[in-house]
Amino acid sequence: GIQVEQSPPDLILQEGANSTLRCNFSDSVNNLQWFHQNPWGQLINLFYIPSGTKQNGRLSATTVATERYSLLYISSSQTTDSGVYFCAVEASGGFKTIFGAGTRLFVKA
Amino acid sequence: DAGVTQSPTHLIKTRGQQVTLRCSPKSGHDTVSWYQQALGQGPQFIFQYYEEEERQRGNFPDRFSGHQFPNYSSELNVNALLLGDSALYLCASSEPSLGTDTQYFGPGTRLTVL
Numbered sequence: 001g002i003q004v005e006q007s008p009p010d011l012i013l014q015e016g017a018n019s020t021l022r023c024n025f026s027d028s029v030n031n032l033q034w035f036h037q038n039p040w041g042q043l044i045n046l047f048y049i050p051s052g053t054k055q056n057g058r059l060s061a062t063t064v065a066t067e068r069y070s071l072l073y074i075s076s077s078q079t080t081d082s083g084v085y086f087c088a089v090e091a092s093g094g095f096k097t098i099f100g101a102g103t104r105l106f107v108k109a
Numbered sequence: 110d111a112g113v114t115q116s117p118t119h120l121i122k123t124r125g126q127q128v129t130l131r132c133s134p135k136s137g138h139d140t141v142s143w144y145q146q147a148l149g150q151g152p153q154f155i156f157q158y159y160e161e162e163e164r165q166r167g168n169f170p171d172r173f174s175g176h177q178f179p180n181y182s183s184e185l186n187v188n189a190l191l192l193g194d195s196a197l198y199l200c201a202s203s204e205p206s207l208g209t210d211t212q213y214f215g216p217g218t219r220l221t222v223l
Contacts, residue, residue, distance in 0.1 A: 031210045041197050043152075043214040086151055090210060095165040097142065097212065099151035 002027045002091040006100035013077050013107050021072040021103045023087030030090045032063050034072050037084040037102070046072070046085075077107045111136060113202050113215035121221045122190050130185045130218045134202030140164075141183040142212065143175060144199040152199055158183055187220075195222045 003026040013019055023032070034046040047054050047061040049070065054061055058077075063070040074081055084102040091098065114133045122128050134141050140159045144152035154167040158177035177183045181202075187194055197219050201212040 033212065035214075041146075041199075041217050041219070043199065043201075045211060045213060048211040088152075088212075095157050095159075096154050096167060097144075098154065099144075101151050 001096075002029070002089060002098055004087060004089055004098050004100040006085075006087055006103050008103060009101065010104045011106070013105065015077060015079060015107055015109050017077050017107075018073070018075045019077060019105070021074070021085055021087075021105075023070040023072070023089075023100055025068050025070075025087075025089050027068070028092045029065065030092050030094075032070055032090075033088045034061055034070070035086045035088065036081075037086060039083060043086070074105075077105075079107045079109050081105060082107050113200060113213050115198075115200050115215035115218050117218060118216070119219045119221075121223065123223050124190055124192060126190050126222075127186065127188045128190060128220060130187075130198050130200075130220075132183045132185070132200030132202075132215060134181050134183070134200075135204075135213050138202035138204045138213070139181050140203045140205060141177060141181065142201045142203070143183070143185045144201065145169070145194075146197040146199060146217075148196075155185070190222045192222050195220060 005024045031050045035043045049063045051065045060073045087100045142157040143155040146152040156166040161177045172188045197217045199217045200215045203212045
């Protein structure tokens with residue numbers, strides 16, 4: 001089945017710094033989503049982005065489907081950005097969503 | 110507009126027991142997926158329900174079963190509980206006919222098996 005790899009696994013930032021999170025996937029996909037999981041376990045939608053570029057405030061994402069990767073950019077990080085960021089894909093021809101292992105982000109004040 | 114809701118919030122069971130978790134999808138959504146998230150890991154797909162039928166299943170044993178009702182709400186049943194079934198169980202809903210397959214997640218049910 002499709003493999004999803006996220007990097008880096010862990011990231012510590014000083015407040016105000018910028019970062020880039022990467023998601024590689026091994027096969028063509030119907031869709032790709034980025035989520036932020038807060039300390040209480042709630043998964044919050046960030047982007048639905050099977051291809052192209054989107055921006056929402058300090059966050060933006062780019063998916064290059066032909067090269068099978070997606071990037072999530074966080075600018076001017078804040079302590080509230082801390083948590084786990086997941087990339088999730090649905091492989092073409094199916095309805096099964098596969099999550100990566102996540103990137104654990106800690107933003108220091 | 111209510112989001113995805115799940116009940117109960119927390120649950121403690123003993124090995125061998127059976128459990129039923131419940132999910133109400135976001136208004137207007139007809140597709141419900143269930144996930145298991147062990148501590149420190151990403152969510153693992155259990156199955157997806159659409160039009161009251163299981164449409165796709167992940168690598169979970171038959172002890173895990175589900176149901177979708179005509180109002181699109183769903184249940185996840187786990188029989189013969191094992192210690193390894195302790196996890197956060199997440200429900201997500203979507204409405205693919207809207208042109209995107211964006212999944213919206215509920216707050217989860219935290220199951221502890223003793």
